Amino acid sequence: MTTALVVQNTARGGPGRFGRWLAEAGVTPDTVHAYRGDTLPARLTHQALIVLGGGYLPDDDTRAPWLASTRALVRQALDSRTPVFGICLGGQLLAHVAGGKVAAEHGEPEIGSTPLTVRPEAAADPLFGALPRRVTAIERHRDAITRLPPGAVWLAHSAHCPYQAFRVGDRAWGVQFHPEVAPEQLLGWDPARLAVHGLDPVSLHDRARQDAEEATPVWRGVAHRFAEAVHEAVHESARAASGRGAGH
Secondary structure (H helix, E strand, O other), X not given: OOEEEEEEOOOOOOOHHHHHHHHHOOOEEEEEEHHHOOXXXXXXXXXXXXXXXXXXXXXXXXXXXXXXXXXXXXXXXXXXXXXXXXXXXHHHHHHHHOXXXXXXXXXXXXXXXXXXXXXXXXXXOOOOOOOOOEEEEEEEEOOEEEEOOOOOEEEEEOOOOOOOEEEEOOOEEEEOOOOOOOHHHHHHOOHHHHHOOOOOHHHHHXXXXXXXXXXXXXXXXXXXXXHHHHHHHHHHHHHHHHHHHHHO
């Protein structure tokens, strides 16, 4: 079985539809509920790593002590070329581990369905190369990446947050937005917290639902192509192991 270790950082921040899309493409999510004390493995033995969102900075070890172990797993994945997909906090954590910078409450917050621009550099990317130049995605963040890691490929930006998507090496992707969140989930967002920004769950849901007709197939396709990258990595590893065995 091909599996992806999924690190969940908040009670309501599960893999959602992204996990279902991966399963459609033959990659089974194995979620560790780190926020409630589940122990992360010391070594990454899954075929992929997915780090979800949460209201922390990547090195906020006092409030989220499991983030140190998560960073170690991301480092292992980068060193072994194991596929990684980081969402929101997960994308920021990937940037942090790879040598980028993340800042708290940087710029304007982005909440709800947000227009993104896919950059020309994405044309050759295995996940983002097939995307239209303009697409929407659901956002909910105040912290942001302020500098990409050295050598990272910048894939997408928005009006208020430049680093919406990027790739480190050839198999690690980070995004600031939430492809795992379906429009109906916005109805459960805290009205009081949204009211601070002049927003409400119903209007956010209505806009996201309108945008979903075009956006949902796009992000489902990204999930499927990430699964393809995982299968490719598995096959490459098997070929390498076979070659070493033949050498002996």
